[in-house]
Each structure stands twice: as structure tokens, then as C-alpha cells.
Amino acid sequence: xNFSNWFTPSLPHPGVSTGLEWxxxxxxxxxxxxxxxxxxxxxxxxxxxxxxxxxxQAAAKAFSxxxxxxxxxxxxxxxxxxxxxxxxxxxxxxxxxxEMGKSLQEGLGEVQEMIDICDFAVGLSRQLHGLTMHSxxxxxxxxxxxxxxxxxxxxSAFNFPVAVWSWNSMxxxxxxDVCVWKPSEKTPLCAIACQKxxxxxxxxxxxxxGISVLVNGxxxxxxxxxxxxxxxxxxxxxxxxxxxxxASVVGARLGRTLLELGGNNAxxxxxxxxxxxxxxxALFGAVGTAGQRCxxxxxxxxxxxxxxxVKEKLVAAYxxxxxxxxxxxxxxxxxxxxxxxVAQYLNAIEQCKKAGGQFIVEGGVLEGEAYKSGCYVKPCIxxxxxxxxxxxxxxxxxxxxxxxxxxxxxxxxxxxxxPQGLSSSIMTLNIREAEQFLSAAGSDCGIANVNIxxxxxxxxxxxGGEKETGGGRESGSDAWKIYMRRQTNTINYxxxxxxxxxxxxxx
Numbered sequence: 001x002n003f004s005n006w007f008t009p010s011l012p013h014p015g016v017s018t019g020l021e022w023x024x025x026x027x028x029x030x031x032x033x034x035x036x037x038x039x040x041x042x043x044x045x046x047x048x049x050x051x052x053x054x055x056x057q058a059a060a061k062a063f064s065x066x067x068x069x070x071x072x073x074x075x076x077x078x079x080x081x082x083x084x085x086x087x088x089x090x091x092x093x094x095x096x097x098x099e100m101g102k103s104l105q106e107g108l109g110e111v112q113e114m115i116d117i118c119d120f121a122v123g124l125s126r127q128l129h130g131l132t133m134h135s136x137x138x139x140x141x142x143x144x145x146x147x148x149x150x151x152x153x154x155x156s157a158f159n160f161p162v163a164v165w166s167w168n169s170m171x172x173x174x175x176x177d178v179c180v181w182k183p184s185e186k187t188p189l190c191a192i193a194c195q196k197x198x199x200x201x202x203x204x205x206x207x208x209x210g211i212s213v214l215v216n217g218x219x220x221x222x223x224x225x226x227x228x229x230x231x232x233x234x235x236x237x238x239x240x241x242x243x244x245x246x247a248s249v250v251g252a253r254l255g256r257t258l259l260e261l262g263g264n265n266a267x268x269x270x271x272x273x274x275x276x277x278x279x280x281x282a283l284f285g286a287v288g289t290a291g292q293r294c295x296x297x298x299x300x301x302x303x304x305x306x307x308x309x310v311k312e313k314l315v316a317a318y319x320x321x322x323x324x325x326x327x328x329x330x331x332x333x334x335x336x337x338x339x340x341x342v343a344q345y346l347n348a349i350e351q352c353k354k355a356g357g358q359f360i361v362e363g364g365v366l367e368g369e370a371y372k373s374g375c376y377v378k379p380c381i382x383x384x385x386x387x388x389x390x391x392x393x394x395x396x397x398x399x400x401x402x403x404x405x406x407x408x409x410x411x412x413x414x415x416x417x418x419p420q421g422l423s424s425s426i427m428t429l430n431i432r433e434a435e436q437f438l439s440a441a442g443s444d445c446g447i448a449n450v451n452i453x454x455x456x457x458x459x460x461x462x463x464g465g466e467k468e469t470g471g472g473r474e475s476g477s478d479a480w481k482i483y484m485r486r487q488t489n490t491i492n493y494x495x496x497x498x499x500x501x502x503x504x505x506x507x
Contacts, residue, residue: 001094001095001098001327003041003042003091003095003189003193005091005196006095006189006192006193006196007042007044007189007192007193008042009040009041009042011043012029012042012043012044012045013042013043013044013045013189013192014044014045015030015044015045015046015047015188015192015214015215015216015217016047016051016052016054016055016214016215016216017055017195017199017212017213017214018054018055018058018059018209018210018213019058019062019195019198019199019202019207019208019209019210019211019212019213020199020202020203020209021058021209023047023051023054023055024045025045025046025047025048025050025051026045026048027045027046027047027048027217028045028046029043029044029045029046030043030044030045030046030185030188030216030217030218031043032044032099032186032187032188032189033338033373034098034099034101034373035100035101035334035335035336035337035338035373035375036097036098036101036325036326036327036334036335036373037325037372037373038372038373038374038375041098041099041189042189044188044189044192044216045216046185046216046217046218046221047215047216047217047221049224051215052215052217052221052224055180055210055213055214055215056151056180056213056228056230057210058209058210058213059151059178059179059180059210059211059213059230060151060210060230061208061209061210062178062208062209062210062211063148063150063151063177063178063210065208066148066176066177066178066207066208066211067147067148067176067177069176071125071126071128071174071175071176072125072126074125074173074174074176075121075122075123075124075125075126075174076122076125077173077201077202077205077207078118078121078122078125078170078173078174079118079119079122080201080204080205081118081170081197081198081201082114082115082118082119082122084197084198084200084201085111085114085115085118085197086115088111088193088197089108089111089112089115090108092111092162092190092193092194092197093107093108093109093110093111094107094327095107095189095190095193096110096111096161096162096187096190097326097327097334098326098327099161099187099189099190100158100159100161100186100187100190100337101290101326101334101335101336101337101375102159102289102290102292102326102334103289103326103329103331103332103333103334104326104327104328104329105329106288106289106326107326110160110161110162110163111162111163113163113166113167113459114162114163114166114170116459117163117166117167117170117171117459117475118166118170120170120459120460120475120476121170121171121173121174122174124171124174124480125174128146128174128175128480128484130143130144130145130146130486131143131144132144135490136500136501137492137494137498137499137500138494138496138498139492139493139494139495139496140490140491140492140493140494141490141491141493142488142489142490142491143488143489144486144487144488144489145486145487145489146175146481146484146485146486146487147176147484147485147487148175148176148177148483148484148485149172149175149176149177149232149233149483149484149485150177150178150230150231150232150233151177151178151179151180151230151231151232152168152169152172152177152178152179152180152231152232152233152234152235152483153179153180153182153225153226153228153231153233153234153235154168154169154179154180154181154182154234154235155182155222155225155234155235155236155237155238155246156181156182156183156184156191156237157184157237157238158184158186158187158337159289159292159293159294159337159396160237160293161183161184161187161190161191162190162191162194164237164260164474165181165183165191165194166194167459167463167474167475168235168258168474168483169181169212171474171475171479171480171483172483173211174480175480175483175484176484177233177483177484178210178211178212178213179211179212179213180213180214180215180225180231181195181212181213181214181215182215182216182217182221182222182225183214183216185216185217185218186337186338188216191214191216192214192216195212195214198212199212222236222242222246223249226245226246226249226250227249227253229253229255231255232255232256232485233255233256233257233258233482233483234246234250234255234256234257234258235257235258235259235260235472235474236257236258236259236260237259237260237261237294238260238261239261239262240261240262240394240419240420240468240469240470242261243257243259243261243468243470246259247259247470256482257470257472258472258473258474258482259469259470259471259472260294260463260464260465260469260470260472260474261294261420261465261468261469261470262294262394262420262422262468262469263293263294263295263296263298263394263420263422263423263454263465263469264298264299264392264393264394264418264419264420264422265285265295265296265297265298265299265420265422265423265424265425265445265454265455266297266298266299266300266301266414266415266418266424266425266454267281267282267285267297267299267300267301267424267425267426267427267453267454268301268302268405268411268412268415268424268425268426268427268428268437269282269300269301269302269303269306269310269427270303270306270408270411270426270427270428270430270433271303271305271306272428272429272430272433273303273306273427273428273429274427274429274451275306275309275310275313275427277427277451278310278427279310279313279314279317281297281425281427281451281452281453282297282300282314282400282453283314283317283318283321284453284455284456285297285425285453285454285455286298286379286398286400287321287332287333287379287398288333288455290333290334290335290336290377290379290397290398291379291395291396291397291398291399292336292337292341292396292397293455294422294423294469295422295423295447295454295455295456295457296396296398296454296455297400297425297453297454297455298394298395298399298400298401299386299391299400299401299403299414299415299418300314300400300401300402300403301386301403301405301411301414301415302402302403302404302405303404303405303406303411304404304405304406307402307404310402311360311383311402314361314381314400314402315360315361315381318361318379318381321333321379323366323376323378323379324370324371324376325370333379333398334376335371335373335375335376335377336375336376336377336396336397337375338375339374339375341375341396341397342365342374342375342377344395344396344397345363345377345395345397345398345399346363346365348390348393348395348397348399349363349380349382349399351389351390352382352384352388352390352391352399352401355384355388355389355390356384356385356388357382357383357384357388357390357401358382358383358384359380359381359382359383360381360382360383360402361378361379361380361381362378362380363377363378363379363380363399364377364378364380365377365378366378377397377398378398379398379399379400380398380399380400381400381401381402382399382400382401382402383401383402384401384402384403385403386403386414386417387417391403391418392417392418392419394420408433408436412436412437412441412442412443415443415444416443416444419467419468420465420467420468420469421444421445421446421465421466421467421468421469422445422446422447422464422465422469423445423446423447423448423449423454423455423457423465424437424443424445424447424448424449424454425448425449425450425451425452425453425454426443426448426449426450426451427451428450428451429451434450434451437450438450444466444467445465445466445469446462446463446464446465446466446469446473447463447464447465457475458476459475459476460475460476460477461475461476461477462474462475462476462477462478462479463475463476463479
């Protein structure tokens with residue numbers, strides 16, 4: 001694979017960009033090793049505080065002009081971003097797969113998500129509508145409108161190194177905001193590639209530096225973003241622990257946060273489920289991206305009447321999972337992101353066994369020349385009691401817990417008892433069960449599906465969850481509103497100046 005049009009593998013690439021300018025720093029480089037084969041892909045020099053300040057100044061300056069460009073014109077620029085991603089889809093998808101470790105089909109799918117959100121944002125650029133309402137005062141008109149918010153900070157995670165950034169940035173850009181992006185330090189080269197693709201479009205259109213800012217670095221960059229009063233909105237994707245820290249700092253300065261945090265997602269399989277659909281949905285949900293999606297299926301809550309049959313089908317299906325180089329289309333599952341993730345996976349298995357969990361498909365680390373990076377693991381299945389502590393904890397790995405239930409209300413309670421609230425599904429052909437699952441007394445998650453799995457959200461709907469998932473909403477529907485500030489306007493076109501509520505204040 002050759003990514004030389006974006007970076008030179010043997011030379012550290014500057015990790016800070018204001019769009020067209022790449023800013024050098026003297027920091028020790030971040031080296032990116034592929035979990036696929038353990039080889040070094042490239043390196044970037046992270047930001048120090050001086051480079052961060054230069055980047056923020058460029059963003060602030062760009063906002064003053066970008067916000068005054070009509071929204072449909074901003075949409076035209078985003079349309080060009082989408083076309084640029086189309087031209088680079090194959091190569092960028094390969095880079096995502098190689099640097100992160102997901103299958104090539106998933107890497108290409110992630111780039112397609114970027115293209116799709118560009119298309120969505122282009123249409124949205126002509127629909128940033130407010131409201132008009134009747135005033136109680138004669139000769140007055142009232143309405144609401146939305147204005148650009150300012151600089152939007154974006155902290156993204158390694159598991160979707162490009163898509164989640166695009167969900168935020170494309171909407172923020174058509175809304176008139178500028179963006180400062182801190183990508184995961186585990187996947188910095190995907191961010192370098194995206195910034196270069198964006199920069200070509202900005203340069204072609206003679207747009208100012210600072211509309212798209214990239215700041216690579218570790219935890220300290222995230223801390224700078226959270227504490228920076230110039231950033232009215234910080235969107236952060238990652239662990240619940242990280243999200244709580246971000247929310248505390250941003251909240252202390254009365255800023256806004258958009259948080260997409262942990263998930264502990266379940267599929268309820270009822271006695272009236274189509275088991276073929278249920279098994280397919282559970283299989284991809286549990287092992288897709290090697291269990292490293294926030295929407296990964298981690299729990300199957302199965303009615304006792306079909307429990308043994310589901311277990312039998314799952315065990316047979318797991319025997320067919322091909323694990324290896326994710327760039328080989330014959331393989332269904334690639335590696336975990338790094339050896340630290342492998343250690344967490346092994347620790348979770350050990351905790352489950354100590355608490356009485358019974359593994360019907362054993363886990364472990366794969367060995368051999370094909371797995372020399374040390375990051376390949378076996379997807380595993382354990383029969384557990386629903387209240388084990390490890391079952392309530394999100395482990396970012398392909399570990400699936402099977403839980404038996406008797407009554408439908410019991411299944412709902414088990415589904416909702418974990419602290420996370422991102423995605424959920426029910427497999428049933430019974431319309432009453434489906435509707436109850438979707439009712440106010442049903443799933444407490446931000447996403448609730450019927451007869452599909454927990455992962456694979458479309459960009460047209462708002463994405464996000466409740467409880468320790470953070471409450472944020474990204475992507476479709478009316479998620480655009482968080483990137484703007486709302487203003488209520490009253491116009492008096494009469495010859496009088498009456499006060500509201502009939503108050504008299506005559507001299």
C-alpha cells in the first residue's frame with residue numbers, strides 16, 4: 001500500500017494544520033504502528049501549546065468571514081468535500097483499515113459515511129430554518145432564527161477515525177462554524193489524509209486558513225480544548241471516564257458539550273423471533289470491528305424457550321468466522337487496536353470466569369506468523385447471570401454474554417439495568433412486543449431497533465444515547481441545532497411601543 005500522496009512513512013509529518021499551512025513542532029513524534037502486521041506506517045509531530053495557539057488564532061480569524069457566507073454557498077463547499085472523498089474512497093478506506101484494523105469493507109463503509117453526511121449537509125444548508133410566531137402586541141412580529149456558533153472542537157476516537165469527525169464537521173461547516181479537530185493519537189495518519197483532502201478544496205475556492213484545523217497530540221490537547229473559552233461547543237467521542245472529565249471542565253466555563261460515550265448494547269431475542277435474522281444480526285453486532293464499536297452487541301437476552309437453539313446456532317456460526325488481515329476480503333474480523341486492548345480483553349475474560357461465567361466459545365490470543373502483531377484475538381461467548389459486574393462494564397472487545405429470561409418485562413429490565421444507554425434491539429415477529437419495546441416503558445436507549453442489530457446506524461437519524469452514553473446527538477434529524485445559537489427577534493412596525501403582558505409605564 002502506498003500512501004505517499006498524504007505522508008512519507010520515513011519522515012515525521014507535522015501534526016498541526018490550519019488548512020493550507022502545516023505547522024512544525026519540536027515535540028517527540030507520535031508513531032503509528034498498524035495492528036494488522038505491527039509495522040510502522042508513519043509518524044506525526046504532536047502539538048505543543050504554541051502551535052495550538054497559532055491554530056486557534058487562525059480558526060477565530062476564519063470564523064469572522066466564513067459565518068457571513070450564505071449557508072447554501074457553504075453547502076456548495078461541502079458538496080466539493082464529498083466529491084473529493086469519492087475520488088479518494090478506495091485509498092482512504094485502505095488507510096482506515098490498515099491503521100485501525102477494521103475489515104476493508106468496513107473501512108470503505110466508513111468513507112461512504114463521510115460521503116453520505118456531505119450529501120446530507122448539502123441539503124441541510126438550504127433548510128436551517130427558524131420559526132415565526134404571533135405576538136400578543138399589535139403591530140409586532142416575532143420570529144426565531146439560528147446563527148453560527150463559532151469554533152467547534154472535535155475529539156474523535158480510534159474506532160471510527162474519520163467518520164465521526166465528518167458527522168460533526170460537515171454539519172458545523174454548513175451551519176457557519178469552523179472546526180478544530182483532535183483525532184485519536186492511535187490513528188493520526190487517517191486525520192492527516194482527511195486534512196489534505198479538505199485543504200485541496202479550500203485552496204481551490206480561495207477560502208481562508210482556519211476553517212478546518214487539525215491538532216494532533218495526546219490527552220493534553222483534549223484538556224486545552226475543554227478549557228478554552230473560545231470554543232463554545234466541544235464534541236467528544238470516547239470512554240465514559242473521558243466524557244465526565246470533559247463535561248466537568250467545559251461545564252465549569254458554561255460551554256456546551258456533545259458527548260458520545262460508552263455503550264453496553266443488548267439484543268432481546270423473544271420466543272417469537274425469526275432466529276435466522278436474529279443470529280445474523282447478533283453475529284455482526286458482536287464481532288464487527290472486532291467488538292470495538294460503541295454500538296457493538298455485548299449482551300444477548302434470550303427467552304428460555306429458544307435459548308438452547310440460539311446457543312447452538314451461535315456456536316456453529318462462530319466456528320465460521322475467519323480472522324486475519326482485514327485487507328483480505330475473505331476475512332471477517334481483524335485485530336484489536338493494540339496490545340493494551342488485548343490486555344483488557346484477557347482481563348475481562350478472567351473476571352467473567354472468576355464470577356462464575358461459563359464460556360461456550362473460548363477466547364484467547366491468536367499466535368503464528370499471520371498474527372505476529374499480537375493484536376488478534378478469538379471472539380468468545382459466555383453464559384452469565386445478568387447482574388455480574390463485568391457484564392455491566394463495557395469491554396471494547398469481541399466478548400458476547402448470553403442471558404436467559406422468562407417474562408418479557410424481565411427482559412426489558414435486564415436490558416435497561418446497565419449504566420450505559422446507547423443502542424438496543426429486539427428480535428420478534430410479535431407486534432405487541434415490538435411496540436412495547438419502543439414505548440416509554442421499553443428500551444431506555446437513544447437507539448432502539450426491531451429485527452436489526454445494534455450497530456450500523458444510518459446518517460439520516462440522530463445518533464447518540466442516554467445515561468452514561470452522554471446524551472449527545474450527532475449526524476441526522478435536527479442534530480444541526482447544537483452547532484448553532486438560537487435568537488428570538490421581535491420587530492415593532494407600529495407607531496406605539498406597548499409592553500408585553502399589558503404592563504403600563506407611561507410618563
